[in-house]
Amino acid sequence: MTTLVIAEHSNTELKPATLHAVTAAQQIGSEVHVLVAGAGCAEAAAAASRIAGVSKVLVADNAAYATQLAENMSALIAEVATAYDAVLAAATAGAKNVMPRVAALLDVAQISEITAVISADTFERPIYAGNVIATVQSTDARKVITVRATGFDAASAEGGSATIEALSSAHDAGLSRFIEERVAKSDRPELTAARVVVSGGRGMQNGDNFKLLEAVADKLNAAVGASRAAVDAGFVPNDYQVGQTGKIVAPDLYIAVGISGAIQHLAGMKDSKVIVAINKDPDAPIFQVADYGLVADLFQAVPELSSSL
Amino acid sequence: MKVLVAVKRVVDYNVKVRPKSDGSGVDLNNVKMSVNPFCEIAVEEAVRLREKGVATEVIAVSLGDKSCQEQIRTALALGADRGILVETDAELQPLAVAKLLKAVIEREGVQLAILGKQSIDGDNNQTGQMLSALAGMSQGTFASKLDIADGKATVTREVDGGLQTLELSLPAVITSDLRLNEPRYASLPNIMKAKKKPLDTLTPAELGVDVTPRVKTLKVSPPPERKAGIKVGSVEELVDKLRNEAKVI
């Protein structure tokens, strides 16, 4: 049984999320291939060929895939997928945009955000903001799956020597046009890949005060995240949001500052190894999941924390 | 331009649901049901388009058993013009919902469909994308801004690194993210008026769609319990614990 993993990449770099999807793919089938679709993506393809356990890399290098437009990507993947028993991708915003289309074009269900592989057709996935874990079995002949990266270890990025095969097919649906992408450049580690995450909530009061968290993050080489309330209030950009409908993180250390701990927020961080909560309300629900809780005014505690690190 | 909005009936977001003790399903006895929050945002966006004169009619569609009428009435109270219930007692999965919505769109001549990005019960995040693929309509998911002009939709999308803007040809499928708008509250007079708005019922058979589930839920279970830890008395103690006990810094 051969499985196909769709690479998440920036043409020049392979995103770490791909490595987690490869691990899930290995648990489903014996042989794993990776599809890299992009424009000028030879470097990403070369990186994919070095992943341990991958035997073949398919490369679709064409202008039609330059910005990963969903209509074009899904047509390509659905075409390639017919040679495979299962198609997987890490559940990034990009894959969430594309993979359900692939499933629909193949007339099969998509199994979203699996956290465990029980067998080749049976998987675990969280539902209801992670309050329930469902064990689900697919009855479709071909599986389309997105993988929650926190549920699977990363495959080793080095050690493999897969063959690379170029695909010539170009799908340009002509339905949508890329205008621009506004991506904040940051020297910090990516939220979903960071070993330490420091997140702020409504308690931060404004965007300026996030500097207090950045000072802590600088000392710990951490990423900065936020609750929905902090994003909605405009303190920080949307890509900071951690939670049910934001990013799912599971770092070694998660520090929640001025965050109450609504279930939708917990859904995105409760699998972190160690959780610290700083909140002035001793009854805040976040303390029910925190390994170390500090009842304090954040405006006092956070500066103290950064100076003692 | 006719706009369709899909409104799903789900357990209210404030309810913490639990699996039944025999693992056969989620305990939905006496829990509060609501419109999926993302669908409320979708309705608000559609109603604003009509208020701006871009949309001529807003049709709210829900799929499921009879009780989904309640959520359609809510959408009508928020400003949708009429409702369609695709009624079935069968379990509906995203692929089936997408096929049914496609059939409704073709029947009604809809130019723009606005769905939620995700239902908060199944956490699928699939239906809009599937609908777009099946109907051959352009796709703008996770939208935080939508403009319609000159037969095109310009949509700003929430992506992993920030924001992306696409231009879509119509007809299009849009899915709403949290920041697309802030939904209004239904006023009492509008709730009364909604009771008189038309609400038609169709069935999957009339729409010619096979809704047989493709995925079986074998069991449901609670997630691993996370125990509350300790309260520390000071920042100094916190740092000491993180260094010497947890060894994470």
Ligand SMILES: Cc1cc2nc3c(=O)[nH]c(=O)nc-3n(C[C@H](O)[C@H](O)[C@H](O)COP(=O)(O)OP(=O)(O)OC[C@H]3O[C@@H](n4cnc5c(N)ncnc54)[C@H](O)[C@@H]3O)c2cc1C
């Ligand atoms: C459909 C839907 C999806 C959602 N998705 C998400 C999601 O993905 N992620 C998410 O986070 N939320 C999500 N939410 C929102 C969620 O329900 C909560 O509203 C949100 O998480 C609350 O954010 P908060 O904890 O920052 O704010 P609040 O609940 O207002 O909490 C602020 C906390 O700060 C503390 N505080 C205030 N001042 C200080 C101070 N000086 N010092 C110390 N502590 C202080 C307070 O005691 C309080 O506990 C979603 C909601 C819905 C309906």
Ligand SMILES: Nc1ncnc2c1ncn2[C@@H]1O[C@H](COP(=O)(O)O)[C@@H](O)[C@H]1O
């Ligand atoms: N049974 C349903 N009735 C109406 N709309 C639905 C239904 N199922 C899904 N949808 C729409 O599809 C969106 C995404 O749902 P999902 O793919 O299940 O996460 C929802 O926010 C709704 O707009």
